[in-house]
Amino acid sequence: MPKDGAATKELILNSAQELVYERGFSATTLDLMLERAKLTKGAFFHHFKNKDDLALSLIERYLDGESVLLNSLVERAEQLTRDPLQQVLIIIGFIIDDIKTGGALSKGCLFASYAFELAEFDENVRSLARKGFTKWREVIGGKVAQAMEMYKPKLPVSSMDLTENMLAAFEGGIVIFRMEGNPDIIAKSLSAFRNYVELLFDQRT
Amino acid sequence: MPKDGAATKELILNSAQELVYERGFSATTLDLMLERAKLTKGAFFHHFKNKDDLALSLIERYLDGESVLLNSLVERAEQLTRDPLQQVLIIIGFIIDDIKTGGALSKGCLFASYAFELAEFDENVRSLARKGFTKWREVIGGKVAQAMEMYKPKLPVSSMDLTENMLAAFEGGIVIFRMEGNPDIIAKSLSAFRNYVELLFDQRT
DNA sequence: ATATTGACATACCTTTTAGTATGTTTTAAT
DNA sequence: ATTAAAACATACTAAAAGGTATGTCAATAT
Numbered sequence: 001m002p003k004d005g006a007a008t009k010e011l012i013l014n015s016a017q018e019l020v021y022e023r024g025f026s027a028t029t030l031d032l033m034l035e036r037a038k039l040t041k042g043a044f045f046h047h048f049k050n051k052d053d054l055a056l057s058l059i060e061r062y063l064d065g066e067s068v069l070l071n072s073l074v075e076r077a078e079q080l081t082r083d084p085l086q087q088v089l090i091i092i093g094f095i096i097d098d099i100k101t102g103g104a105l106s107k108g109c110l111f112a113s114y115a116f117e118l119a120e121f122d123e124n125v126r127s128l129a130r131k132g133f134t135k136w137r138e139v140i141g142g143k144v145a146q147a148m149e150m151y152k153p154k155l156p157v158s159s160m161d162l163t164e165n166m167l168a169a170f171e172g173g174i175v176i177f178r179m180e181g182n183p184d185i186i187a188k189s190l191s192a193f194r195n196y197v198e199l200l201f202d203q204r205t
Numbered sequence: 206m207p208k209d210g211a212a213t214k215e216l217i218l219n220s221a222q223e224l225v226y227e228r229g230f231s232a233t234t235l236d237l238m239l240e241r242a243k244l245t246k247g248a249f250f251h252h253f254k255n256k257d258d259l260a261l262s263l264i265e266r267y268l269d270g271e272s273v274l275l276n277s278l279v280e281r282a283e284q285l286t287r288d289p290l291q292q293v294l295i296i297i298g299f300i301i302d303d304i305k306t307g308g309a310l311s312k313g314c315l316f317a318s319y320a321f322e323l324a325e326f327d328e329n330v331r332s333l334a335r336k337g338f339t340k341w342r343e344v345i346g347g348k349v350a351q352a353m354e355m356y357k358p359k360l361p362v363s364s365m366d367l368t369e370n371m372l373a374a375f376e377g378g379i380v381i382f383r384m385e386g387n388p389d390i391i392a393k394s395l396s397a398f399r400n401y402v403e404l405l406f407d408q409r410t
Numbered sequence: 411a412t413a414t415t416g417a418c419a420t421a422c423c424t425t426t427t428a429g430t431a432t433g434t435t436t437t438a439a440t
Numbered sequence: 441a442t443t444a445a446a447a448c449a450t451a452c453t454a455a456a457a458g459g460t461a462t463g464t465c466a467a468t469a470t
Contacts, residue, residue, distance in 0.1 A: 024322035027231035042419045115384040116321040117229035155400050168394035172377025179320040189373035199404035247449045
């Protein structure tokens with residue numbers, strides 16, 4: 001067999017994702033991304049059926065990565081403390097750290113990028129994009145629910161609402177980041193949400 | 206002079222903005238929006254130089270609308286109370302109300318939509334889009350700063366950070382709204398931010 | 411050594427899409 | 441009534457973008 005095809009496929013996916021972050025999926029032309037990847041159409045159509053297939057592969061890969069990342073964050077937090085509330089705070093801290101150190105989460109959010117041109121994708125791709133948020137709700141929401149079984153919040157909020165708020169805090173940071181280029185804003189937004197959680201469950205009253 | 210040209214120009218802008226919300230600007234083809242507006246290319250190119258000009262007109266109009274709306278919210282809040290902190294909380298309440306009643310803010314945010322395909326626009330359009338966030342910072346941020354001169358927050362946060370957090374809460378709601386179609390999430394996100402402000406400045410300690 | 415197959419490159423085709431050229435209608439002023 | 445000009449509609453053009461057809465090269469199995 002010839003040289004490693006999986007590597008070039010990743011190369012295509014990477015340059016494509018970069019461009020999607022910059023100009024959206026529709027404006028990401030094949031010529032543009034193949035020029036950036038220093039490849040040609042022959043390479044592209046060898047690895048993908050068409051552009052829709054690229055959209056699918058992109059979101060699949062991103063969803064897998066996010067799932068692995070989220071699960072690992074929860075696991076790491078669980079090894080640091082038994083208190084679920086502290087675990088939640090630590091998880092937020094991990095995400096903030098990832099962003100501040102230029103990790104994966106500081107590059108953007110493909111779910112968000114897709115969300116702003118949803119009508120361009122077929123239902124298959126759309127449901128995968130939505131699944132990204134669902135995954136977040138499951139993983140983070142589960143832990144938040146545990147925390148709320150132990151501690152009473154000072155204001156009447158549900159664990160589902162809180163989880164959704166955290167997701168919104170993250171995605172809101174992404175929007176401002178996309179507009180102004182500095183990922184620090186994502187960390188700041190999550191930092192505020194962490195403050196909110198701390199105040200909500202503060203025992204010293 | 207013939208019939209009202211300004212009305213049809215608005216019609217074009219409206220159907221264009223709808224489509225931008227649904228599929229982004231790049232994927233918003235002229236044929237598609239003109240079909241929705243029940244007009245033809247003759248109409249379009251009579252009112253706009255080209256598609257870039259449409260992008261410019263859209264963001265100009267949206268920026269003006271937002272400015273007027275924000276200013277009016279602040280004014281209305283100022284007539285209800287003299288306490289700047291309460292004014293901030295009331296402003297947030299107004300925005301929540303606007304969303305819940307299907308107001309302008311429940312339709313989406315053109316700044317956010319543009320943010321996810323920024324590279325497609327020229328610098329002129331980009332700076333106008335950024336100006337939307339700047340305007341928010343000025344109008345809301347000014348009021349938040351007043352509030353923080355009177356009350357000390359329980360945690361060390363700056364008025365600028367708080368304003369940015371509120372913007373992020375709103376835009377984060379927009380992202381989830383775009384993904385799942387229910388604008389209530391925007392209100393929920395802002396509601397959480399309002400909780401955060403209340404807890405931050407709560408005197409009963 | 412040769413054949414075979416995956417992994418690409420190159421050149422071309424086709425459709426879409428922005429943009430143009432030109433014609434027609436409508437309104438209002440004279 | 442005629443004219444002038446804005447406000448469109450229709451038909452066409454050019455270029456961009458997605459996609460195809462075909463060829464070449466490299467590695468491996470026989």
